[in-house]
Amino acid sequence: MNNFNPSNVTVQAMSLAVGLALTGCVSSARPLNAADKQGQFVGTWVADVEFARWVISRHPDHSFVEKRIQIYDYAKPGIRIESHGKWRVQGGNYIKQYTETNHPRWKAAVGREVTCKILQQAPTRVEYLAEDGPRIVEDKIGNDAADLRKFVPLSLSGAYKAHPIETR
Numbered sequence: 500m501n502n503f504n505p506s507n508v509t510v511q512a513m514s515l516a517v518g519l520a521l522t523g524c525v526s527s528a529r530p531l532n533a534a535d536k537q538g539q540f541v542g543t544w545v546a547d548v549e550f551a552r553w554v555i556s557r558h559p560d561h562s563f564v565e566k567r568i569q570i571y572d573y574a575k576p577g578i579r580i581e582s583h584g585k586w587r588v589q590g591g592n593y594i595k596q597y598t599e600t601n602h603p604r605w606k607a608a609v610g611r612e613v614t615c616k617i618l619q620q621a622p623t624r625v626e627y628l629a630e631d632g633p634r635i636v637e638d639k640i641g642n643d644a645a646d647l648r649k650f651v652p653l654s655l656s657g658a659y660k661a662h663p664i665e666t667r
Contacts, residue, residue, distance in 0.1 A: 536588045539622055543641035548633050551577075555637070561585050563595065571604070580605055591617050593627050 543556045553567030563586050568577035582600040586593070593615045597608045615627040615635070623639040 536620065539620060540586065540588055540593065540625065542639050542643060544625070544637040544639050546635055546637040548635060554640075557586055561587055578602060578604070582608075588617070593617055593625070 538559075540557050541559050543554065545554050546552065550570045551567050553565055555563055555565040557563045563584055565580075565582045565584070567580050567582075569580055570577050580600060580602045582597050582605060584595055584597040584599075586595040588594075594612055595615075596610065596612045597605065598610070600606060600609060613629060613631060615629045617625065617627050618634070619626040624636065625639075626634065626636045628634050
């Protein structure tokens with residue numbers, strides 16, 4: 500005959516919890532605080548959407564450099580655009596503001612803040628929904644903010660490679 504003893508259940512539950520913690524089966528990860536969220540955005544990232552590819556380097560001082568190839572007319576080659584600006588993470592949003600750009604079509608964006616709702620954030624991937632565009636997925640390719648002077652997307656179908664910058 501089995502005798503039920505409640506103290507044995509407590510001991511067994513504690514033993515299970517200790518065993519899981521020792522084997523790493525229980526996550527001790529805490530939710531990201533504001534500083535952690537900001538810190539994860541620092542680095543060099545790449546993104547591909549249907550009409551554009553870009554590489555963006557976000558610096559710890561909240562400045563960024565972005566190089567992209569954008570399609571405005573599928574019958575013509577993509578346009579190379581280089582932009583600079585400021586960024587921040589606030590609440591559940593990634594906010595960027597362009598401060599300068601080399602392309603006339605992007606001049607209207609200078610000075611305007613673009614708010615993007617963060618859908619997922621991980622150390623090597625961030626997904627957000629831009630207020631003025633599509634769902635965007637960026638993958639981290641470097642933990643440090645890179646010098647992008649020689650790093651550009653070569654085409655919409657090719658890889659990102661070091662390439663001399665064309666000035667137009």
